[in-house]
Each structure stands twice: as structure tokens, then as C-alpha cells.
Amino acid sequence: MMTKVELETFVEGTTHYFATAANQPASVGSPYIVQEGKPTIQEFTGMISIAGKRRGIVYFTASRPMLTVMLMRMGETELTQENMCDLVGEVANTISGNARRDFGKDFMISVPTVVAGEPEKIVTPDNIRSFVIPINWRSHSAQLVVCLE
Amino acid sequence: MGILDLGRYKGIVFAITGFLVFIAIILAVNHGKAGGFSDNVAGVRFLENQAVLPHAVYDASVQLAQRLQNGEKVDDALESLRKAATTFDRSLNSLANGGMITDSSGDIIVLPSMTEPEAVAQLKNGSKLWDGYKAKLDPILRFSGSPYVTAQPAPAPAPAPAPAANGKNAAPAVAAPPPAAPTIQLSPRGRRLQTALTDLTQYGNTVHGQLSKVLTDLSIQVEANSRKQTDTLRYIQVGGMAAALLLLGAIFLFFTRNLRKEEASANRQRKETQDILRTVNEGLFLLDKDLKLGSERSMALNNIFRREEFLDLTFDKLLKDIVPEKTLRTAMDYVALLWGERVNEKLVKTINPLNEVEVHFDNPAGGFDTHFLEFDFNRVKSEGSLSHLLVTVNDVTKRVMLSRELQESQEKAQAQLDLLLRILHVEPDSLTSFLTDADVSLKMVNSILKEPAREESAFRAKIDGIYRQVHAVKGEAAALGLKTVEQRAHAFEESLNDLKGRQSLSGSDFLPLVVKLDDLFNHLAQVREMLSRLVDLHHAIATRRTAGSEVGAEKVDQWLAGQDQTQITKAIIPPPDLGETTGAVGGLERTLEDLAARVASSQSKQVNLRCAGLEGVPESYRRAVKDITIQLVRNAVVHGIEEPGERAKANKAAAGALAVEFTPRGTDGYELIVQDDGRGLQLERIKEVAVERGLITPAQAALLDPRQTMALIFRPGFSTADRVTTDAGRGAGMDLVRILVAELGGRVGLASAGGKFSKFKIWLPATQSAVAA
Structure with missing residues (x-):
């Protein structure tokens, strides 16, 4: 069963990125569960796979407008798709780093992969409920999705 | 390994040593034989030189005889004869005895010993001749002094006058005749010497040639011996070389055959090992003290670890990317433990943390592939000390998964059994x-x-x-x-x-x-x-x-x-249609009865619940009525009904009476009444609790009338329970009742008499279907 500590670790990894890299903290929205079907997937998704004590995926998915503003806030002038991919990849990397720090001894955490569009590439384990934690930043909202057995 | 413990090289070392010894012997013989050549040459030269000595003796004797005849001095001739005779005598003795002699140049010559019968006979003959010769020489050689006697000759006649008269220039007068020379005569010793000489020369005339021939023959014989020795040496050399070559060839053949045999054996062993390593299902490899993998490993290892390259790989690098850090650290600690000299291997094996380790391989399609590996370690000892660890790895994923599934299944079955019983x-x-x-x-x-x-x-x-x-x-x-x-x-x-x-x-x-x-x-x-x-x-x-x-x-x-x-009963009952909900209200009655009984039991109370009209609850109200009645029944048992002792004091039956009635009121809707004969609402207690919980101030409490006081129990967070339990305590129940009723557009009425009863009366509006009817 998913624990509160595990969820908090993933959430902290995400908010930490916003606080440090995006120069503006993000707030955590009301978390909920997706029982059937796929959780929300926006235009850009940074994903890590996890094995060991838990098995599944964790991903951060955000819209192009949100990433555009983030890039601008970070002083990036080239608002290209590549940079947006890098951005969600970095968020996933920060989540991964946080998870390694907290669960590194028990978990195997993959290097982040980035998916632009193509939601079919994000495969969640069957019959597992996903936890969706909205990450609100300015007027935008991204999602952190935790889908672990 | 001791110096003489040559192991498999014993044969070749002995063979080469034998070969070298053989060569050394050949060389020694060769050297020995070759050393005799110079002696032979010197011997031949010596014999040739000695061959002239009999002539010299003879000549010296003839010369001595002639001098004696002529009355000349004989000393030097005698000395020559003595010297020649002595030299020849010494030489002949040396030849007979094989001794050493110093030649005329002062070099020491080792004379070849004449051992051949012919040479011995010749030497004997020569010695015999020389002995005769020597017997005749001896009186001569012993002679010393002068062999002559000196006698003054008779005075010579007066010389004749000079022939002057006979001529003018007459020749000078004839010189006086020279004085007569003294007459030399042999002394008796001289005569004896002369006689001996005569005897010697006569004997020497016949013997000296024979003696010379004897020496010449010996010289030829020594030369022939020398040639024979040369031939022998050549044969030895050729034979030795041939034997050495044969021996070398034999060694070469022997060791070539042995090497081939060993190579074939090694090849066969290598092939067998390779076949085993290629075929065996386990991953096998050796770990050295630096925890580096050995060069030989089983092919199964490639599949197990999903890699081809193991060169210079260490054990921690092998595991680093596929196990969590904690597992890796434990594994390395364990392997380090195995290297301890004083380790009880069997005991240590029992704590092997890698006997079922979960590993994760990167999946190219993303994520991980999880497997379970079983590591087994065996300590390999060489010459009494630990040299390697033999590591056996098995992929036991299927076994572990089956075992886990079985365990999960058992746990699930147990949990389900518990659940089933409930x-x-x-x-x-x-x-x-x-x-x-x-x-x-x-x-x-x-x-x-x-x-x-x-x-x-x-x-x-x-x-x-x-x-x-x-x-x-x-x-x-x-x-x-x-x-x-x-x-x-x-x-x-x-x-x-x-x-x-x-x-x-x-x-x-x-x-x-x-x-x-x-x-x-x-x-x-x-x-x-x-x-x-x-x-x-x-x-x-x-x-x-x-x-x-x-x-x-x-x-x-x-x-x-x-x-x-x-x-x-034993009657055969047709299976009910579980899809229908006709029994839902009947179910509610049972639910309420069970609830009342369970809560009463937990509160050490007794209660009789009577339900009426619940079958008439319209479907749209079913859920709400259920939630409301559950809350009210529970509240009634917890807060209303007294314990049997208290009820006895109040002259009530031990079991409290609790009634739930649902009554349709036509167009006025429905009426739900939940009533108990318990202690009723304790208004003062309600006020106290409301003040304690901060719902109202003490001043407000003082102003509340009974109706307002009873209304407090519907406020969120109100509860008169002393502690929070699963049955009561948070004050959410009555709030839920109020909200449910409000959501349905109904109203709640409450009547209570202290020590006698509490009655909740709920009006629900008529449903659309009821109005239509």
C-alpha cells in the first residue's frame, strides 16, 4: 500500500524544483485518485520508472503554456519544444533525486525519460490506482502522477 | 615446490641432464685421447733421434780407435763415446719402463710405454744387444788417463856439410835435420784399451745397425700406435656424436610425443571445460582477492546478467547497476566476510544475504525488468590458503515468483477467510x-x-x-x-x-x-x-x-x-436473484437489529429493537433513511438506553425498548420516528458539553430554552461521549442526520422527557412518484 511518506517524497521533489529552479514556489493542489482509465497526461511529460520495494512509474506532466512561462521565468529565450522537454525532464530528475535520497536503499530508480505528446508511450501498471497531485504554479496547473504497486 | 620436486618436468630434466653427462664423457674421452697425440709425436721424434745413437756410439768408438792408433789424444773422443753410450742407455731404459726423459732441448718428454708384445720383444732384443754392447763398452768407458807412454827418441846423426864447394851460389847448407820426434807408444793400458776398442768396433760393426733398426722399428710402431689412436679417437668422436644425436633425437621424440599427449589431454580437458561452461545453466565464475572476476566463466552468465563483457569487472561493478545500494553494501560485506581465514563456511552460508536477491535490469522500452538471482559462494583453497571464491548464480525468478504468489495466495486466502467469517x-x-x-x-x-x-x-x-x-x-x-x-x-x-x-x-x-x-x-x-x-x-x-x-x-x-x-431447514431453496433490491429494506431491519445488538453488547446494555414500515421506504430515500436510522439507533443505544442496573432502579425492564417506524403520510410525505425509553436528553449536560467544546459561551448557555438546548446536539462536533470510539465521540452523527434531512428537504423534530424517553421525528417530503400517484 502506498504510504504518505512516499507520496510526500515525490511531491517535495517536484515543489523543490519550482522553489529553486523556477524562482517561484508552486503550491500543491488537492490530491485525488484515478481508479479507471489513464490519469491526465498533458503535452509534456517527464517520467521515471521505479522497481524494488515498489514497482511502477511516477511522472510530471505539464502544459505547453505553463512550461513556456517557466522557461521565461528562468531567463530562457528559446521557447522550443526541446527546451520544454528538457524542463519536464529536469523536474523528473529532481523527483528521482529526492526519491533516491529517501528510498535509494530500497528502490531502483531509472533515469528520466521525456514524452512530448504521445500519451500511449506512458504505460501505467494494470489494475493499479494512480494518485494525482495537482501542482499549481501561478495560474497554471501541472500534475504529478504516482502509479506504484 | 622443492628443488627436486620437478613435477611434470621431471622427465625432461633427467633426459637433458643425461644427455649433458654423455656429452661431457665424450669430451673427456676425446680430451684424454687427444692429449696422447703430442706425447706420441714427441715419442716418434725421440725414437728417430735415438735411432742414430748406436751409429754415434760406433762412430765414436771407431774414432777413438783411430786416435789411439795414431797416438793422438783420445780424451774428447772417449768423452763423445761415453756421452753417446750414456744417452742411448738412458733412452733405452726409459723406453723399456715408459718413463720420462729430458731431450736435448731440455723439454721433458713422456715416453710412450711400449706395451705391445712386438714392441716388448723388440725392446727386449734391443736391450739384449745393448747389454752385449754395453759389456764391451764398459772397460772403455771406465778408462781414464792417457793410453800412451812417452819414450825420448835416439839423437840424430850430424848434419852433412853444406854443398858450397859445389857451386858458387851454393845452396845454403843443408839445414840440420829436424830433431827426431819422441816416439809414442801405447802403454799397457793403452794396449788394453786398443784391444777393447778393437773388440767393440768389431761387435759394434754388426750390432749398431741392429740397434738402430730396433729404435726405428719402435718409432714406426709408436707412429702406427698414434695413428691407431687417432682412428680410435675419430671413431669415438663420430660414435659419440652419432650417439648424442640419437639420444637427442630420442629425447626429442619422447618429449614431442609426451607434449602431444599432454596437449591432446589439455585440449580435451579444455574442450570439456568449455562444453561444461557453455552448457551449464548456472552462472559460474571465480572471484579473486581483489573481487575481480576470473577470465573463465559460464555462458549462462551472459544471459543472467544481460551483458557480454566481463573483462576486468569487479563484483561490485557487476551488481552496482542492478541492485539497490543497501543490497550492494550488504553483498560486499558478506563477500568480504568470506575471505576471512578463520571462517566457518557452512555457518557463513546460512546467512548468505544473496541467496534470493532482487535485481533490476534496464528495459530498453523503459522501466525495469525484475529478476531474482540466487548467489552461492564456495571458498577455493590452493596449497592450504584461500585463492578464490567460486560463485554460482542462478536465475530463480520463476521459483521466487511462484513462491511469492503462493504466499500471497495463502495470505490472501487467510485474509479472505477472516473476511468471509465476518x-x-x-x-x-x-x-x-x-x-x-x-x-x-x-x-x-x-x-x-x-x-x-x-x-x-x-x-x-x-x-x-x-x-x-x-x-x-x-x-x-x-x-x-x-x-x-x-x-x-x-x-x-x-x-x-x-x-x-x-x-x-x-x-x-x-x-x-x-x-x-x-x-x-x-x-x-x-x-x-x-x-x-x-x-x-x-x-x-x-x-x-x-x-x-x-x-x-x-x-x-x-x-x-x-x-x-x-x-x-433442509428444504431446497431456489437461489435468490441477487440483482433485485427487494430485500434491501428487510436488510435494513436486520442491519439495525445487528447494530443495536452489537452496540448494546459493547456498552453492556440490553435492547429490543422494533422496526415497522421500513419496507415502505421509497427507493430515492432508501440510502438517506438507512444512514439516518443507523445514526439514530446507535445514538439511542449509546446515549439513551441505560445499563440494566440503572434501568432496574428506575423500575424499567432490563432491556431498553427502541422503535423505528416509517409511516407514509400521503401527500404530506413520510414520517420516520426513532424512539427509545432511555434516560432522555439531559439538557444540563448538553449545555455543559457545548460550552466545553466552545460551541457556545456560558452566557449563551444560560439563555437557552429546552428546545434550543436540544438543537445543540445537531451542531457539528457535538458529542457527550467522554472519549472517542468507533461508536461515538466526534459529534458527527447528528450533524449527518441534520444534513441528510435537510438535503431531502425534510425537517427534524425532537421530544424528550428526562428519565423516560427520547423521540426523533423526521418528516420527509413526498417523492415525485408518490405525488403523481
Whole structure:
């Protein structure tokens, strides 16, 4: 069963990125569960796979407008798709780093992969409920999705 | 290894040593033989020189005889004869004895010993001749002094006058005749010497040639011997070389054959090893002291570790990318332990942390592939000390997965059995109804959570809504005696209560809620699965029964049919249609009865519940009526009904009377009454609690009339219970009743008389269908 500590670790990894890299903290929205079907997937998704004590995926998915503003806030002038991919990849990397720090001894955490569009590439384990934690930043909202057995 | 412990090289070392010894012998013989050549040459030269000595002796004797004849001095001739005779004598003795002699130039010559019979005979003959010669020489050689006697000659006649008269220039006068020379005569010794000489010369005339021939022959013989020796040496050399070559060839052949044999054996062994390593299913490799993998390994290792390259790989690098850090550290500690000299291997094996280790390989398609590997370590000793660790690796994924599935299955079966025992006590329609309602409630909770929220007020607004849903689930679970669900819902309520008390709220604070919600979903799914299995079981039994088999599992049948166990008969009961909800209200009665009995039991009370008219609850009110009655019945038992002792003092029956009545009132709607004969509402206590909980101030409490005081019990958070339990304590129940009634557009009335009764009267508006009718 998913624990509160595990969820908090993933959430902290995400908010930490916003606080440090995006120069503006993000707030955590009301978390909920997706029982059937796929959780929300926006235009850009940074994903890590996890094995060991838990098995599944964790991903951060955000819209192009949100990433555009983030890039601008970070002083990036080239608002290209590549940079947006890098951005969600970095968020996933920060989540991964946080998870390694907290669960590194028990978990195997993959290097982040980035998916632009193509939601079919994000495969969640069957019959597992996903936890969706909205990450609100300015007027935008991204999602952190935790889908672990 | 000792210096003489040559192992497999023993043969070749001995063979080469033998060969060298043989060569040394050949060389030594060669050297020895060759050393005799110079002696032979010197010997031949010496003999040739000595061959002239008999002539010299003879000549010296002739010369001596002639001098003696002529009356000349004989000393030097005699000395020559002596010298020649002495030299020849010494030489002949040396030849006979094989001794050494110094030649005329002063060099020492080792004379070859004349051992051949012919030479011996010649030497003997020569010696014999020389002995005769020497016998004749001896008197001569012993001679010393002068052999002459000196006699003055007679005076010579007067010389004749000079012939002057006979001429003018007469020649000078004839010189006087020279004085007469003294006459030399041999002394008697001289005569004897002369006689000896005559004898010697006569003998020497015949012998000296023979003696010379003897020496010449010996010289030829020595020369022939020398040639023979040269030939022998050549034969030895050629034979030695041939033998050496043969020996070398034999050694070469022997060792070539041996090497081939060994190579073939090594090749065969290598091939066998390679075949084993290629075929064996286990991953095999050696670890050295630096924990580096050996060069030989089984091919299975490639598949097990999904890599081709193992060169210069260390054990930690092998594992680093496929196991978590904690496992890696444990593994390295364990392997280090195995290298200890004083280790009980069997004991250490029992604590092997790698006998079933979970590893994760990167999947090119993303994520990980998880496998389970079994490592076994054996200490390899060489010459008494630990040289390697033999590591055996097996992929035991299937075995582990099967074992885990079995274990999970057993655990699940145990959990399901527990659950089964619990739900077997629950009336099936009630359970079905509960599952449906609980699912709706939990989905509602999730919907509330899902509503976007950024401000604190939005988060806080969620709490009450969630609370009501969870409380309803908890209430019904409690009513059905589903303790596991009730406990989970209770824990959920505790989390909500914790949030209520917080000064500020954010989404992170709601994380525990989703975790608990997930847990509740999971648990209810298990209950649903269990119910489904029971239904399947029922159908299976029914099918068998139809086929004429024995009647069995009546309990399941009756449970599914909703019959009371006391009414169990052997009658064959047709399976009920579980899809229908006609029994839902009957289920509610049973639920309420069970709830009342369970709560009463936990409170050490007794209660008789009477239900009436619940079958007339319209479908649209069914859920609300159920939630309301559950709350009110529980409240009545907990707060209203007294304990038997207290009731006895008040002259009441030990068992409290509790009535639930649902009555249609035509176009006026419906009336739901829940009444008990307990202690009634204690208005002063209600005020005290309301003040304690901060719902009202003491001043406000003083101004409240009875009706307003009773209304306090519907305020959120009000409860007169001393402690929070799963049955009471948080003051959410009456608030839920108020909200449910309000949502349906109804009203709540409350009447109570201290020590006598409490009566909740709820009016619900007529439903659309009822109005239409």
C-alpha cells in the first residue's frame, strides 16, 4: 500500500524544483485518485520508472503554456519544444533525486525519460490506482502522477 | 615446490641432464685421447733421434780407435763415446719402463710405454744387444788417463856439410835435420784399451745397425700406435656424436610425443571445460582477492546478467547497476566476510544475504525488468590458503515468483477467510447494498478531493463533505459488524479531524487522506470479491443440486437467501436473484437489529429493537433513511438506553425498548420516528458539553430554552461521549442526520422527557412518484 511518506517524497521533489529552479514556489493542489482509465497526461511529460520495494512509474506532466512561462521565468529565450522537454525532464530528475535520497536503499530508480505528446508511450501498471497531485504554479496547473504497486 | 620436486618436468630434466653427462664423457674421452697425440709425436721424434745413437756410439768408438792408433789424444773422443753410450742407455731404459726423459732441448718428454708384445720383444732384443754392447763398452768407458807412454827418441846423426864447394851460389847448407820426434807408444793400458776398442768396433760393426733398426722399428710402431689412436679417437668422436644425436633425437621424440599427449589431454580437458561452461545453466565464475572476476566463466552468465563483457569487472561493478545500494553494501560485506581465514563456511552460508536477491535490469522500452538471482559462494583453497571464491548464480525468478504468489495466495486466502467469517454474519442484501453505497460514498469523497482548490477556504470546505461521506460508511459498516471497514473509516475520520484542527491547510495536508481512501477502496474491493466468490459458490452448489447430488452447504444458501439461521431447514431453496433490491429494506431491519445488538453488547446494555414500515421506504430515500436510522439507533443505544442496573432502579425492564417506524403520510410525505425509553436528553449536560467544546459561551448557555438546548446536539462536533470510539465521540452523527434531512428537504423534530424517553421525528417530503400517484 502506498504510504504518505512516499507520496510526500515525490511531491517535495517536484515543489523543490519550482522553489529553486523556477524562482517561484508552486503550491500543491488537492490530491485525488484515478481508479479507471489513464490519469491526465498533458503535452509534456517527464517520467521515471521505479522497481524494488515498489514497482511502477511516477511522472510530471505539464502544459505547453505553463512550461513556456517557466522557461521565461528562468531567463530562457528559446521557447522550443526541446527546451520544454528538457524542463519536464529536469523536474523528473529532481523527483528521482529526492526519491533516491529517501528510498535509494530500497528502490531502483531509472533515469528520466521525456514524452512530448504521445500519451500511449506512458504505460501505467494494470489494475493499479494512480494518485494525482495537482501542482499549481501561478495560474497554471501541472500534475504529478504516482502509479506504484 | 622443492628443488627436486620437478613435477611434470621431471622427465625432461633427467633426459637433458643425461644427455649433458654423455656429452661431457665424450669430451673427456676425446680430451684424454687427444692429449696422447703430442706425447706420441714427441715419442716418434725421440725414437728417430735415438735411432742414430748406436751409429754415434760406433762412430765414436771407431774414432777413438783411430786416435789411439795414431797416438793422438783420445780424451774428447772417449768423452763423445761415453756421452753417446750414456744417452742411448738412458733412452733405452726409459723406453723399456715408459718413463720420462729430458731431450736435448731440455723439454721433458713422456715416453710412450711400449706395451705391445712386438714392441716388448723388440725392446727386449734391443736391450739384449745393448747389454752385449754395453759389456764391451764398459772397460772403455771406465778408462781414464792417457793410453800412451812417452819414450825420448835416439839423437840424430850430424848434419852433412853444406854443398858450397859445389857451386858458387851454393845452396845454403843443408839445414840440420829436424830433431827426431819422441816416439809414442801405447802403454799397457793403452794396449788394453786398443784391444777393447778393437773388440767393440768389431761387435759394434754388426750390432749398431741392429740397434738402430730396433729404435726405428719402435718409432714406426709408436707412429702406427698414434695413428691407431687417432682412428680410435675419430671413431669415438663420430660414435659419440652419432650417439648424442640419437639420444637427442630420442629425447626429442619422447618429449614431442609426451607434449602431444599432454596437449591432446589439455585440449580435451579444455574442450570439456568449455562444453561444461557453455552448457551449464548456472552462472559460474571465480572471484579473486581483489573481487575481480576470473577470465573463465559460464555462458549462462551472459544471459543472467544481460551483458557480454566481463573483462576486468569487479563484483561490485557487476551488481552496482542492478541492485539497490543497501543490497550492494550488504553483498560486499558478506563477500568480504568470506575471505576471512578463520571462517566457518557452512555457518557463513546460512546467512548468505544473496541467496534470493532482487535485481533490476534496464528495459530498453523503459522501466525495469525484475529478476531474482540466487548467489552461492564456495571458498577455493590452493596449497592450504584461500585463492578464490567460486560463485554460482542462478536465475530463480520463476521459483521466487511462484513462491511469492503462493504466499500471497495463502495470505490472501487467510485474509479472505477472516473476511468471509465476518461477512457470513452479514445479511447478503445488506452487504450488497452497503458495498454499493460505500462505493458511491468513496467516489464522492474522491470527487470532492478532485475539485480544484488553491485557497485554504477551498481546502477547508472539502473536509466537512468528506467527513459526512466517510461517517456514513463507517456507520453502516458498524451496523453490519464489518469491523475492518469500520476501523479504516474511523482512521479516515481521525485524519479529517486532525485537518480540522490545523491553522492552515494545503494540498500536501490531504495526502494522508488519499492514501487512506486508496486503502478503503482496496479493502472494499476485497469484500466485493469475497461476496462474488460466495455467489459463485452458491451457483455451483445449486447446479450440482439440480443434477441430483446431495444437498450441501445450506449455510451458504441460507445466507444468500437472507434467512435467519434459526429457521434453517433442509428444504431446497431456489437461489435468490441477487440483482433485485427487494430485500434491501428487510436488510435494513436486520442491519439495525445487528447494530443495536452489537452496540448494546459493547456498552453492556440490553435492547429490543422494533422496526415497522421500513419496507415502505421509497427507493430515492432508501440510502438517506438507512444512514439516518443507523445514526439514530446507535445514538439511542449509546446515549439513551441505560445499563440494566440503572434501568432496574428506575423500575424499567432490563432491556431498553427502541422503535423505528416509517409511516407514509400521503401527500404530506413520510414520517420516520426513532424512539427509545432511555434516560432522555439531559439538557444540563448538553449545555455543559457545548460550552466545553466552545460551541457556545456560558452566557449563551444560560439563555437557552429546552428546545434550543436540544438543537445543540445537531451542531457539528457535538458529542457527550467522554472519549472517542468507533461508536461515538466526534459529534458527527447528528450533524449527518441534520444534513441528510435537510438535503431531502425534510425537517427534524425532537421530544424528550428526562428519565423516560427520547423521540426523533423526521418528516420527509413526498417523492415525485408518490405525488403523481
